[in-house]
Amino acid sequence: MRLCLLRHAEAYPAAPGRPDAERSLTEVGQQVARQMGEALRRLRLAPGAVYTSPYRRAVQTAQAVAEALGVPVVEDRLLAPGCGPAELETLIQAYAPGETVLVVGHQPDFGELVRWLTGATIRLPAGGLAVVETPALRERAGTLHGLYDPAWLAAVMTGRTG
Numbered sequence: 394m395r396l397c398l399l400r401h402a403e404a405y406p407a408a409p410g411r412p413d414a415e416r417s418l419t420e421v422g423q424q425v426a427r428q429m430g431e432a433l434r435r436l437r438l439a440p441g442a443v444y445t446s447p448y449r450r451a452v453q454t455a456q457a458v459a460e461a462l463g464v465p466v467v468e469d470r471l472l473a474p475g476c477g478p479a480e481l482e483t484l485i486q487a488y489a490p491g492e493t494v495l496v497v498g499h500q501p502d503f504g505e506l507v508r509w510l511t512g513a514t515i516r517l518p519a520g521g522l523a524v525v526e527t528p529a530l531r532e533r534a535g536t537l538h539g540l541y542d543p544a545w546l547a548a549v550m551t552g553r554t555g
Contacts, residue, residue, distance in 0.1 A: 394485075395526055396510070396535070397438055397495040398503040399458065402426040402520040402543070404450035414473075418453045425520040425543045426454040430461025432546040433495070438524065440464060441490055445497040446472035454520075455497040472498045478509055482530045510535035518542050 403422035407413055418426060433439060439462045445455035447468050459466045467488060471480040476498055485494060500517050507515050507523050512533050517523055520543035527535030 394528070395438070395493045395524060395538075397433070397440070397493065398506060398517070398523045398525070399429065399454065399495060399497045400500055400503055400517045400519055400521050401446070401448070401451040401454040401497055402429070402457075404519070414448045417449050422450070422519065423453065423457065425547075426457035427461065428547055429454070429520060429522070429543070430458035432541075433458060433522075434462055438493060438495070440493040440495040442467050442488070443495050443497060444469060444472060444484060444488065444490070446470075446474070446476070446499060448473060448499070451497045451499065458495070458497070472496055474499045474502060476502045476506070478506065478530060478532075481506060485530065507537060509533075511537045513537045515540055520546070522546070 402425040403419045404416045405419055442465045443455045443459040444467045445451045447470055455466045469484055471484045503517050504515050507513055509532055510525050510527055522541040524539035525535040526538050
């Protein structure tokens, strides 16, 4: 399985009295999310669906990516902050996705999942993508095949990756 872990794009900072789950993407975040979808399409990392945390910033990112890929968005609380290996496995078993699984969620969860799956220690920036190849969701069973930041993905879009 190819597991694509996409951290939501840049969001507005937390505001007093407003729930964290309601934070939305900034204008830059919205642009990055659209570019992310187009870059994933060009990289041929298109899944059958985009699975996302129910937090607004993740849903907005997932919607922009899914639109570019022409696939549906599936929102699930399992991907909310605190998502670990058990939640990810439950999600995959529930939806039985195909060869490529694209999930949108949060840090530090995705960094910890990459470490658990591959042993690699990463920091995933807002709008960043980690691609892990793994035969199963088991500790250290996977290989980190790619780590992409939003600036690199923007370069893919403009053709300036040379």
